[in-house]
Amino acid sequence: MSETAFAEMVVWELPEALPVSSHLFNYRLARVVNGACAMRYANETGKSDHKRIGDQEVPYEFVDLDRLLEDFLADLESRRVGG
Secondary structure, three states, rough: OOEEEEEEEEEEEOOOOOOOOOOOOOEEEEEEEEEEEEEEEEOOOOEEEEEOOOOEEEEOOOOOOHHHHHHHHHHHHOOOOOO
C-alpha cells in the first residue's frame, strides 16, 4: 500500500464453528499503518464477528468469504488516503 502501510488477510477453515459464530471460519483481516492496527475485521474465541476502525468496534454480519473480502477491500480503499 505504501512504505508505512500494509494489509494482512488470514482465514482458517475450522472443523466446527466457534461458540459465538454460525460459520466455519476464523479470520483476521487488518490494515496496519505506522506499525499500528488502523482497521481490523476479525472473529476470535469469546468474540463474535466484528470490525474495528481506530478505537471503534462494531458488529460485522458475516455472510460468506466473498462478501467478507469485498467489504474489507471497500473499507480498505476508502481509508487509503493518508496511509
